[in-house]
Amino acid sequence: MKSPIPDYLRQVVENARPADSGEVAGYIEVLAKADASKMAVALATVDGKMYSAGDDEVEFSIQSISKAFVYALAIQDTGLPQVLEKVGVEPSGDAFNKLSLQRSTNRPMNPMINAGAIATHSLIVGPNATAEQRVDRILKALSRLAGRQLRVDEAVYEAELKDANRNMGLGYMLKAAGIIDGDPQEAVRGYIRQCSINVNVRDLAMMASTLCNAGVHPVSGEGIIPHQSVRQVLSVMTTCGMYDAAGDWVSNIGIPAKSGVAGGIIGALPGQVGIAVFSPKLDERGNSVRGVIMCEKLSSDMGLHMMDISQVARATVRTSAMTITGCADQPHEYVQEVPIFDLRGAVRFAGAERLTRAIVHEFSSSDTEDPGSGRYTNARAVILSFRDAYSLSDVAQRIILENIRRLRAAGRNLVVVDPTRVLKLHGDHVPEDNALRVVRDLAEARRYIGGTGCRAVSYSDSW
Numbered sequence: 001m002k003s004p005i006p007d008y009l010r011q012v013v014e015n016a017r018p019a020d021s022g023e024v025a026g027y028i029e030v031l032a033k034a035d036a037s038k039m040a041v042a043l044a045t046v047d048g049k050m051y052s053a054g055d056d057e058v059e060f061s062i063q064s065i066s067k068a069f070v071y072a073l074a075i076q077d078t079g080l081p082q083v084l085e086k087v088g089v090e091p092s093g094d095a096f097n098k099l100s101l102q103r104s105t106n107r108p109m110n111p112m113i114n115a116g117a118i119a120t121h122s123l124i125v126g127p128n129a130t131a132e133q134r135v136d137r138i139l140k141a142l143s144r145l146a147g148r149q150l151r152v153d154e155a156v157y158e159a160e161l162k163d164a165n166r167n168m169g170l171g172y173m174l175k176a177a178g179i180i181d182g183d184p185q186e187a188v189r190g191y192i193r194q195c196s197i198n199v200n201v202r203d204l205a206m207m208a209s210t211l212c213n214a215g216v217h218p219v220s221g222e223g224i225i226p227h228q229s230v231r232q233v234l235s236v237m238t239t240c241g242m243y244d245a246a247g248d249w250v251s252n253i254g255i256p257a258k259s260g261v262a263g264g265i266i267g268a269l270p271g272q273v274g275i276a277v278f279s280p281k282l283d284e285r286g287n288s289v290r291g292v293i294m295c296e297k298l299s300s301d302m303g304l305h306m307m308d309i310s311q312v313a314r315a316t317v318r319t320s321a322m323t324i325t326g327c328a329d330q331p332h333e334y335v336q337e338v339p340i341f342d343l344r345g346a347v348r349f350a351g352a353e354r355l356t357r358a359i360v361h362e363f364s365s366s367d368t369e370d371p372g373s374g375r376y377t378n379a380r381a382v383i384l385s386f387r388d389a390y391s392l393s394d395v396a397q398r399i400i401l402e403n404i405r406r407l408r409a410a411g412r413n414l415v416v417v418d419p420t421r422v423l424k425l426h427g428d429h430v431p432e433d434n435a436l437r438v439v440r441d442l443a444e445a446r447r448y449i450g451g452t453g454c455r456a457v458s459y460s461d462s463w
């Protein structure tokens with residue numbers, strides 16, 4: 001069977017084609033001559049699968065999309081507090097090339113507008129580095145993210161440098177404000193060179209997907225951007241990535257994004273998928289007209305809006321019971337009903353809290369029963385199953401271990417079904433002993449609870 005996704009992506013391209021408004025970026029000579037009929041889209045999943053359609057091999061300069069990744073690099077080279085001293089994180093609501101500094105702190109408002117991006121660029125390598133040294137570092141990092149060797153488009157670089165008065169003005173403004181320590185011209189030259197690196201949509205989707213995958217490259221498995229920097233970059237992309245269209249973008253499309261004046265846009269949906277689109281004509285805010293339409297369609301068709309509450313935590317816990325009978329050393333009629341708590345998916349705070357509530361609910365009612373007649377008085381065991389849990393966040397892990405400690409303290413025996421060991425008992429020094437066993441499946445749990453002769457007579461979903 002052929003995957004339907006490439007066919008769908010072709011539809012996404014064709015759906016946006018009739019939108020012919022906008023202008024190519026006229027202020028950079030080479031971009032002004034771009035072929036405005038080119039269009040492309042690419043998706044890269046966090047496990048490394050790439051889909052694309054349209055002119056997916058056509059190269060264009062990365063322009064402002066580079067700002068997101070160079071911000072991550074600056075955090076790595078200088079440290080987040082030092083970067084925050086120089087560049088803020090407030091959306092400016094202004095055009096990308098506005099000559100402005102935050103009034104209260106005298107810093108550029110954010111790293112996604114040119115003022116902030118030139119300041120960020122100057123933090124790469126060190127204050128007195130040359131444009132070549134900084135661009136070399138950036139080029140290597142972007143190439144690792146793209147998974148191939150990228151190059152600077154010299155024609156684009158020369159064209160933008162020829163008419164760089166505005167960016168040079170920003171450089172001097174930053175120097176005067178004490179934001180740039182070294183030579184402002186060198187910083188602006190390096191910044192323009194960083195913007196002139198050529199990419200195609202597949203490169204960009206892979207780069208975005210690395211952000212989605214917490215900084216780990218989906219194909220090479222290489223950790224490229226530290227987890228904390230990824231969070232910082234995605235936050236700033238969300239509030240500032242689309243310049244003065246940020247509010248519209250977040251409410252309509254709801255994906256952390258960054259656009260560039262050559263017509264590219266990346267979207268990075270945390271934990272899910274990296275997106276890239278390309279089409280050269282821009283709206284008045286400098287965002288690709290067809291690119292925005294393609295992203296709108298992807299977001300609404302595939303439910304990608306990050307504020308779309310599609311999965312409610314309730315679905316992550318299933319409670320059931322196993323009735324065990326016929327144990328070797330027990331009379332035949334002896335029946336144990338053992339509760340099973342089954343945790344599913346990628347469990348974070350909300351899922352762990354659901355589990356806690358389910359456990360508390362079940363045991364507080366049985367504890368109040370007469371010890372001789374309670375439903376669980378003959379079953380000290382509890383089964384926690386992580387068979388279908390994909391991962392546990394740190395907080396989920398801590399909450400679950402605390403539940404385990406409390407169940408043990410209440411005299412219960414725990415059988416944990418955890419074939420891939422998503423629950424890290426040893427990190428928290430919870431000993432595995434007779435009161436806590438980790439097994440691979442429910443059959444093993446049953447043998448452990450009842451002895452070898454036992455049979456599980458039934459499983460029930462509600463008990």
Ligand SMILES: NC(=O)CC[C@H](N)C(=O)O
Pocket residue numbers: 062063064065096097114160167192195259260261262286
């Ligand atoms: N929005 C953009 O892509 C702007 C980048 C461009 N190099 C500039 O500085 O003007």
